[in-house]
Amino acid sequence: MKRKRRNTNKKTALPDDTTKRTAVQNRKTLLCLAASCIFFVGLYFAAFQFRDTNYAAFSMVAEAVLYLLLPGLFLAYVIINRGISNDVPEKDQLTDELSEAEKEALIEEIKRRHAKAKPLLYFLFPLVFIVGFDVVYTIFFT
Numbered sequence: 001m002k003r004k005r006r007n008t009n010k011k012t013a014l015p016d017d018t019t020k021r022t023a024v025q026n027r028k029t030l031l032c033l034a035a036s037c038i039f040f041v042g043l044y045f046a047a048f049q050f051r052d053t054n055y056a057a058f059s060m061v062a063e064a065v066l067y068l069l070l071p072g073l074f075l076a077y078v079i080i081n082r083g084i085s086n087d088v089p090e091k092d093q094l095t096d097e098l099s100e101a102e103k104e105a106l107i108e109e110i111k112r113r114h115a116k117a118k119p120l121l122y123f124l125f126p127l128v129f130i131v132g133f134d135v136v137y138t139i140f141f142t
Contacts, residue, residue: 029122037126040066044130066134070127073120081117088114 047062078084088110091103098106 032119032122033125036122037129040123040126040130044134063134066127066131070124070131073124073127077117077120077124080120081113086114 043062044066047059047066050056050059088107091100091107094103094106
């Protein structure tokens with residue numbers, strides 16, 4: 001008896017519109033993070049290379065910018081987002097003293113603040129890694 005071989009080369013159905021939009025958004029996020037990482041890593045290594053040259057002032061200013069930008073961006077994110085959490089409450093989780101319209105307005109306001117604070121993360125995450133790397137390098141290798 002011959003076995004029927006399964007066709008493993010079946011083409012899958014085309015992704016729907018939401019999947020395409022999600023993929024495009026993920027690519028944009030990846031490109032923004034990559035560009036931010038390249039910029040900050042380049043700035044850090046340029047400052048590191050110029051430490052003992054005639055451009056030591058540039059090095060000090062660049063390192064000061066990196067070290068001051070990290071807590072500044074973090075505070076801006078916390079203030080805009082009103083905290084660190086990105087959880088959006090459901091209507092039934094809100095207090096009963098609020099009307100339905102007020103609950104809707106509050107939920108929309110929370111979503112708007114989260115959307116406004118999200119771009120700060122594109123700059124905050126690379127800075128955390130770069131400043132962390134610099135601290136570890138300074139403690140253990142100098």
